[in-house]
Amino acid sequence: MAARTLSLLVFVLFISASSACIYEFGNRDEAAAKAGGHYDYSYNGLDWPGSFPQCRGKKQSPVMLPGTGAAAEGLKAPAAESFDGTVTNPTILNNTEGLKAPAAKSTFDYGTVTNPIIINNGHTLQVPLPADFKSDVKIPVLGDIATAKATSVLQAGSSGKATYVKAAPAQLHFHTHSEHVVSGYVYPMEMHIVHFVKKDQLPACGDAGCPVVLGVMLALTNDESKVTPELRKVIEAMPLNEGRNATIQGALDVDALLPKDRSYFTYEGSLTTPPCSEGLLWHVLTNPIYITDDLLTRYQEAVGNYDCPHSAAAAAAAAKNANAKNAKVTTESGPADNSGTEGGFQAPPADAKGCVKLADGHNYRAAQPLGSRTILLAA
Numbered sequence: 001m002a003a004r005t006l007s008l009l010v011f012v013l014f015i016s017a018s019s020a021c022i023y024e025f026g027n028r029d030e031a032a033a034k035a036g037g038h039y040d041y042s043y044n045g046l047d048w049p050g051s052f053p054q055c056r057g058k059k060q061s062p063v064m065l066p067g068t069g070a071a072a073e074g075l076k077a078p079a080a081e082s083f084d085g086t087v088t089n090p091t092i093l094n095n096t097e098g099l100k101a102p103a104a105k106s107t108f109d110y111g112t113v114t115n116p117i118i119i120n121n122g123h124t125l126q127v128p129l130p131a132d133f134k135s136d137v138k139i140p141v142l143g144d145i146a147t148a149k150a151t152s153v154l155q156a157g158s159s160g161k162a163t164y165v166k167a168a169p170a171q172l173h174f175h176t177h178s179e180h181v182v183s184g185y186v187y188p189m190e191m192h193i194v195h196f197v198k199k200d201q202l203p204a205c206g207d208a209g210c211p212v213v214l215g216v217m218l219a220l221t222n223d224e225s226k227v228t229p230e231l232r233k234v235i236e237a238m239p240l241n242e243g244r245n246a247t248i249q250g251a252l253d254v255d256a257l258l259p260k261d262r263s264y265f266t267y268e269g270s271l272t273t274p275p276c277s278e279g280l281l282w283h284v285l286t287n288p289i290y291i292t293d294d295l296l297t298r299y300q301e302a303v304g305n306y307d308c309p310h311s312a313a314a315a316a317a318a319a320k321n322a323n324a325k326n327a328k329v330t331t332e333s334g335p336a337d338n339s340g341t342e343g344g345f346q347a348p349p350a351d352a353k354g355c356v357k358l359a360d361g362h363n364y365r366a367a368q369p370l371g372s373r374t375i376l377l378a379a
């Protein structure tokens with residue numbers, strides 16, 4: 001009995017819960033020191049400024065975006081009935097000038113990628129887009145092209161002559177719930193397509209390129225016919241364990257992941273993950289695409305909360321233990337199947353580090369103060 005109590009105590013000492021992200025060994029601070037900066041979503045980013053100084057900046061993302069009604073007087077607003085949720089009292093936040101139209105509109109057109117991989121990196125589920133991926137994404141730039149920044153269109157408001165430069169898509173990934181709040185409405189998910197304006201387009205962007213991100217809201221629906229099959233392909237392929245990759249079989253039409261109406265809010269912000277670098281040109285579409293509850297649940301499983309071993313020895317023991325348990329489950333109830341709901345819920349197996357998923361997760365940063373930044377609406 002005493003030996004049993006002791007082993008239970010040892011187990012408890014070595015196993016500690018973390019959220020949405022895995023520390024290889026040790027606690028939060030030790031892991032951060034070792035990895036040169038580790039983060040998770042336990043506090044929705046409120047704890048990041050302590051470890052990542054740029055997260056304390058004045059132009060951080062996400063933000064609350066205004067309503068498209070009164071603030072957008074004179075501009076075409078999207079139809080209120082275009083999504084399932086009911087929006088009451090849209091809030092106009094902190095934008096004393098109201099919304100203005102940008103001097104010229106960005107355009108977003110994407111092609112098809114064949115057999116793309118999807119990566120569970122412990123923070124999000126990400127689809128890298130290859131260098132030869134066909135797209136036509138253009139952003140307007142004001143002023144001297146030799147010195148202009150990717151965010152220059154925001155400075156001139158609705159006047160000024162624009163030159164278009166290309167932005168190359170690099171990857172797309174997801175958050176739950178949404179990071180941006182649109183018209184006072186939090187959506188269950190948000191997709192980000194990350195692009196870079198390269199040096200050959202804008203010399204001021206340098207070797208790293210200027211990041212330009214497109215945000216697309218995902219609204220919940222019971223109507224299966226509203227859900228693009230392309231979104232189903234992506235979410236059903238998502239590996240549920242951190243560090244795993246999977247292949248999305250066949251062609252993925254990225255353009256079908258966007259709504260037809262590409263009206264957007266645009267503002268200058270930051271990466272919504274550490275190191276929270278600023279100078280990023282955000283576009284957030286005013287209209288959502290749709291997701292069903294089963295797909296949302298599957299994504300929440302993929303970014304779930306983990307219980308992880310805090311030493312190499314405990315990790316090895318826990319992985320062995322979990323594998324034995326998983327093997328037993330497989331024998332008793334047939335092969336593990338994470339893809340459907342037919343056999344009822346089955347928790348995903350422990351990963352190679354011995355981490356066991358405890359609960360569905362989330363990966364969003366809380367909204368940041370807008371301050372004196374300008375938001376434009378292109379409708």
Ligand SMILES: [Zn+2]
Pocket residue numbers: 173174175192272
């Ligand atoms: Zn993101």
